[in-house]
Amino acid sequence: MAIAQAIGDTIEDQRTPPPDPKKRGRFTPYLLLLPGMLWLAIFFAVPLIFLFSTSLQTPVAGGEVGEFEQTFNFGNYVETLTDEYYYVPLFRSFIYSGIATVLALLIGYPLAYMIAFKSGRWRNLLLVMVIAPFFVSFLLRTIAWRQILADEGVVVGALRVIGLVGDTGGIYPSALAVITGLTYNFLPFMTLPIYASLERVDPRLIEAGRDLYAKPFTGFRKITWPLSMPGVVAGTLLTFIPAAGDYVNAELLGTGKNSMIGNRIQYEFFNVRDYPTMAVLSFVLMACILTIVLVYVRRVGSDDLV
Amino acid sequence: MAKADVTQAEGDLHLERLTKQFGDFVAVHDLSLVVPQGSFFALLGPSGCGKTTTLRMVAGLEDPTAGTIRIGDTEITHQKPYRRPVNTVFQNYALFPHMTIYDNVAFGLKRRGVKDVKQQVADALDLIQLSQVAQRKPAQLSGGQQQRVALARAIVNRPAVLLLDEPLGALDLKLRRQMQLELKRIQTEVGLTFIHVTHDQEEAMTMADSVAVMNNGIIEQLGPPTELYESPQTVFVANFLGQSNLFQATVKETDGEEIVLEDPDGMFRMPKKRVAAGVDTSTGRKVLVGVRPEKISIGPLAEAAAAPTDGNYVDGVIENASFLGVSTQYQVRTEGGEHIDVFAQNLDVHGLLAHGAEVRLTWRPHHGFVLAPDQDIHAGVEVGAGVSG
Numbered sequence: 001m002a003i004a005q006a007i008g009d010t011i012e013d014q015r016t017p018p019p020d021p022k023k024r025g026r027f028t029p030y031l032l033l034l035p036g037m038l039w040l041a042i043f044f045a046v047p048l049i050f051l052f053s054t055s056l057q058t059p060v061a062g063g064e065v066g067e068f069e070q071t072f073n074f075g076n077y078v079e080t081l082t083d084e085y086y087y088v089p090l091f092r093s094f095i096y097s098g099i100a101t102v103l104a105l106l107i108g109y110p111l112a113y114m115i116a117f118k119s120g121r122w123r124n125l126l127l128v129m130v131i132a133p134f135f136v137s138f139l140l141r142t143i144a145w146r147q148i149l150a151d152e153g154v155v156v157g158a159l160r161v162i163g164l165v166g167d168t169g170g171i172y173p174s175a176l177a178v179i180t181g182l183t184y185n186f187l188p189f190m191t192l193p194i195y196a197s198l199e200r201v202d203p204r205l206i207e208a209g210r211d212l213y214a215k216p217f218t219g220f221r222k223i224t225w226p227l228s229m230p231g232v233v234a235g236t237l238l239t240f241i242p243a244a245g246d247y248v249n250a251e252l253l254g255t256g257k258n259s260m261i262g263n264r265i266q267y268e269f270f271n272v273r274d275y276p277t278m279a280v281l282s283f284v285l286m287a288c289i290l291t292i293v294l295v296y297v298r299r300v301g302s303d304d305l306v
Numbered sequence: 307m308a309k310a311d312v313t314q315a316e317g318d319l320h321l322e323r324l325t326k327q328f329g330d331f332v333a334v335h336d337l338s339l340v341v342p343q344g345s346f347f348a349l350l351g352p353s354g355c356g357k358t359t360t361l362r363m364v365a366g367l368e369d370p371t372a373g374t375i376r377i378g379d380t381e382i383t384h385q386k387p388y389r390r391p392v393n394t395v396f397q398n399y400a401l402f403p404h405m406t407i408y409d410n411v412a413f414g415l416k417r418r419g420v421k422d423v424k425q426q427v428a429d430a431l432d433l434i435q436l437s438q439v440a441q442r443k444p445a446q447l448s449g450g451q452q453q454r455v456a457l458a459r460a461i462v463n464r465p466a467v468l469l470l471d472e473p474l475g476a477l478d479l480k481l482r483r484q485m486q487l488e489l490k491r492i493q494t495e496v497g498l499t500f501i502h503v504t505h506d507q508e509e510a511m512t513m514a515d516s517v518a519v520m521n522n523g524i525i526e527q528l529g530p531p532t533e534l535y536e537s538p539q540t541v542f543v544a545n546f547l548g549q550s551n552l553f554q555a556t557v558k559e560t561d562g563e564e565i566v567l568e569d570p571d572g573m574f575r576m577p578k579k580r581v582a583a584g585v586d587t588s589t590g591r592k593v594l595v596g597v598r599p600e601k602i603s604i605g606p607l608a609e610a611a612a613a614p615t616d617g618n619y620v621d622g623v624i625e626n627a628s629f630l631g632v633s634t635q636y637q638v639r640t641e642g643g644e645h646i647d648v649f650a651q652n653l654d655v656h657g658l659l660a661h662g663a664e665v666r667l668t669w670r671p672h673h674g675f676v677l678a679p680d681q682d683i684h685a686g687v688e689v690g691a692g693v694s695g
Contacts, residue, residue, distance in 0.1 A: 202400065204396055204397075204398070204400040205400050205402060205403075207367055207387075207396070207400070208394070208396055208400040208401075208402070209402075209413070210366075210367070210386070210387040210388050211365055211366075211367070211387050211388070211392075211393055211394045211396075211460075212388075212393065212413045212414035212417060212459070212460075212463070213388045213414050213417035213418050213463075214388055214413070214417050215388055215417075218417060222402075222413075223402060226404045227403070227404060
């Protein structure tokens with residue numbers, strides 16, 4: 001449809017001579033960009049500048065808690081990053097969100113594959129079911145996992161029976177519980193982009209692969225998987241980035257030992273009111289995510305993306 | 307049967323009593339067919355006639371409900387598609403968009419673990435004269451080039467049977483003509499068995515050694531293109547391939563090697579050998595008589611001799627005349643009320659016969675054909691006319 005539309009437009013263009021560019025105004029494209037640019041400036045660039053300047057502030061000597069003055073104290077960064085209290089949760093954030101992303105991919109890809117290729121007339125229902133949890137509050141759903149993973153719950157009970165968990169052992173609260181929560185909460189963000197990619201894969205390409213001597217798994221590896229890469233990249237980013245900055249799952253499903261960087265940022269802001277440290281952590285988190293994402297997209301994008 | 311044998315199978319392709327049902331719908335019904343090794347065979351029919359389903363069963367992409375498929379002595383009926391020595395040129399090509407042309411063509415060879423992949427791919431690209439685009443992606447090629455790559459990707463594997471599913475359907479008319487010749491050249495050069503599925507009668511007749519006309523899941527008639535055209539056995543074939551004038555007549559008598567027929571316009575003679583197989587021509591029986599529009603000569607009634615002795619004739623009035631350059635197309639209403647189409651070559655320069663002119667139509671007895679009467683006289687008209695040219 002879109003292509004037909006585009007072709008139609010081109011034909012249209014050829015028929016009626018394009019309006020004189022001088023009359024149309026050289027600034028029209030910039031004018032059209034203006035609302036978006038303004039939005040970005042006001043709600044992204046300016047706050048970022050404020051955040052950065054906050055990260056360089058120093059407490060007012062003899063002032064109250066939460067009172068800071070503007071300085072250019074880059075020592076804040078060194079001080080924060082060399083403190084175990086901060087760099088361990090930062091590291092932990094990427095480990096947890098990395099594992100959650102891999103798990104979400106392992107669960108989400110087969111799910112998306114099944115919905116795209118095997119669900120027949122159940123397709124729409126299944127898609128609704130993927131999105132349905134969003135109708136319940138994120139917090140409620142996360143708290144529900146406390147019940148699911150509780151010592152007297154079904155999961156732990158079953159694991160105790162088969163001996164995977166000791167009689168006194170449990171899952172909640174623990175790192176496992178936090179990762180489970182992260183995986184669960186971001187699964188739809190993994191599943192839907194992959195589904196969108198798979199759904200666009202022409203089934204005739206898969207048939208062509210089988211016709212050309214590719215066994216089912218080879219056909220998947222050589223055709224379906226590479227063609228679904230855009231969805232995999234989008235899904236992993238949409239899972240990894242918010243999961244790395246999340247603090248709700250660690251707060252509700254973990255202990256102090258499972259704190260992630262989000263928990264530290266939240267604590268510095270609301271409890272300690274150490275705004276410069278909060279700002280430093282936010283900036284470092286952003287820089288780390290940006291670096292990881294760039295490396296990832298470069299790597300995957302160079303050999304597999306269409 | 308050993309697995310290794312299957313991929314090495316060669317010989318004629320045999321389809322025996324092949325049936326495919328989708329729920330209650332019978333797509334292919336009890337179809338039997340032999341395609342000789344090395345021939346160019348066409349399955350021709352309107353959409354929904356079962357030709358593509360037949361092709362997909364040979365490729366292994368559909369599982370037959372009943373019947374067997376053999377190549378030579380090797381049965382492949384339920385073999386997985388990746389085990390069969392059969393390759394397909396798909397409609398719209400189905401080239402892998404994320405691979406280069408080289409990788410597309412090399413795909414089948416690599417899967418089979420063939421050794422000199424590079425050389426074979428180079429040869430295949432030479433054959434289709436596209437060596438220069440080996441490192442491009444399919445989207446960077448024109449439709450005609452993509453079509454040839456799809457062909458090379460299949461041919462490079464030297465399958466026992468090559469299937470072509472409407473391979474030229476997406477090309478424009480001029481390119482299609484060119485590719486028809488190209489396909490024929492390549493088939494002659496590589497000597498593989500080609501099975502070509504199409505709804506385009508012209509395409510089938512230009513390229514194929516033999517054509518099977520399919521309708522409603524069965525083969526209506528099978529034979530070389532000229533035989534199908536000159537001696538159709540069913541109304542569907544008569545109408546689907548080219549155009550036919552068909553009218554009902556009654557058998558009056560048998561006179562040696564000829565039968566004499568009668569309709570409201572008078573009597574005609576027809577050689578017995580022009581009667582389709584299985585049609586009852588004993589006296590008093592009703593039959594359908596057909597004659598192609600280009601086999602009829604037309605002339606002003608005033609100039610006609612009394613009654614021609616060596617031909618059939620009817621008199622009528624011109625209702626419509628369209629001048630097409632190489633020929634003129636007339637519609638004539640006979641005295642008996644039949645409408646007859648006539649294609650007259652423009653041999654003379656004296657011009658057209660005018661609307662309303664009284665004319666005599668004549669044709670030689672052996673140019674007509676006789677079909678069974680219990681058929682819809684318009685079967686195949688629309689589906690055939692829709693794709694002509």
